[in-house]
Amino acid sequence: MSAPAPLSACHIGSFAYLTVKDRLPIILTRVIDYLYRERNAIAEKYGEGAREGCKEVVGRLSQLKNEIQTNKPLQLLQPTHPLSPHDDSESWNQRYEEYMNIDDVPPKWFTAPWLYVECYMYARIHESFYLCDVLKDFDPFMVQKQDSLLQSHLACEALAQHVLSVCNSLHSATQEQLKQHVIKLIEVSVWGNKCDLSISCGAGRAQNDNLLASLDTLRSYLLVNDSEKLWQFLVSLPEDQRDIVLVLDNAGFELVSDLCLLTLLVEAGLTTSLTIHTKTRPWFVSDTTLADLTWIITTLREKGGACSEIGKKWEGYLAGNRWKVSEHGFWTTHHHYAEMSTASPALYSQLSKASLIIFKGDLNYRKLTGDLDWPTTTKFEKALQGFNVAPLVTLRTAKGGPVVGLADGQAEEVASIASDWNISGDYGMIQLCTFL
Ligand code: MG
DSSP: OOOOOOOOOSSSTTTHHHHIIIIIHHHHHHHHHHHHHHHHHHHHHHOOOHHHHHHHHHHHHHHHHHHHHOOBBOOOOOSSSOOTTTHHHHHHHHHHHHHHHHHHOOOOOTTTTTHHHHHHHHHHHHHHHSSSSSGGOOOOHHHHHHHHTTHHHHHHHHHHHHHHHHHHHHGGOOOOHHHHHHHHHHHHHHHHHHHOOTTTTSOOOOSOOOOOGHHHHHHHGGEEOOOHHHHHHHHOOTTHHHHHHHHOBTTTTTHHHHHHHHHHEEEEEESSEEEEEEEESSOTTBOOHHHHHHHHHHHTTOOOOOHHHHHHHHHHHTTTTEEEEEOOGGGSSSOOGHHHHHOHHHHHHHHHOOEEEEEEEEHHHHTTTTBBOOTTTTTTTHHTTTOOOOOOOOOEEEEESSSOOTTTHHHHHHHHOOOTTTTSSSSSOOOOOEOO
């Protein structure tokens, strides 16, 4: 059987349709309003030229918003002058031509694949800034990302306290206790994925309470729970060959929850090398860039209490190369992951050395599954379409895009309880594929 069609906004009422119709224009409006409101403060920081720059960018973003709302054809991206190493306009424009060749008409917002148009919007936002020299590195989502961390302070403190006390007790922990500790932090990392600003269009998505206290209740909301298998897989790896890669999703509380999981993996000797992949540019509102990662660690370190202690620990891991950070432009392309081996052989080869790759969040899940309209009972490995670079696990709460690997009747059952189950973020997945 051939693969299903890509999800697309052409289906009126679908989540893809509502995203293109409502969510994307709202995200643009927030950036436009922010630039207009803060133009003086931005000029103070980036120099007088930035005031005019804000005006230019607002003009471009307003045009982009209009193109979306009137379902105009997508435009070719403009290359940077001089050509920046992060410029990927050629690849975007090539994909554009491919769509032209298939349909003989340019791709449009409501008819082209949803994954492509949603990624394209963020590439256009980035283009709007890089065409303006003084603002070429400006992150229009930075303040939203930072606020979401600051509003989650109590949850971060409770989590940091927990992780530090677990780390201090590891010398006397049994294997069973260690397993329970690891599984708990995997679950925290899953639920941390609820704090996604692209779904809330940038409105506050903080973690208000101590997540640890809710884990037992939340467990019944895991649609796929391979945590036990994941544990067995982790401990089956040779002790001197546990190279773990984490491909991040959102900054804010989610990033803290991810780093807490990594802390335990390091302290418990469950990993020999750990590489964290960030985005190279602002993406899907809250996705983590290297600047976000650095900011979060510095901010926690200055907070006092357990946050401070854990922040220092993380700085030490990074300084001592126990945690490495990798920035790769592939993560902000339009490519789904089955295309990685040809679109980015270098990254593919780097990832092929991993013992386990942890993919966080919806966008990774959508790119892993090609964002196709898979039946929910499709086997996860089948939906990966040959992307078998290394054993991998996905940790996400479902907030749109495909859901695969469910049992017969499971989707119907959960839909009878909550009709918005696959977009609300209330249901989570820990889904492992070892290709064995
Ligand atoms: Mg995200």
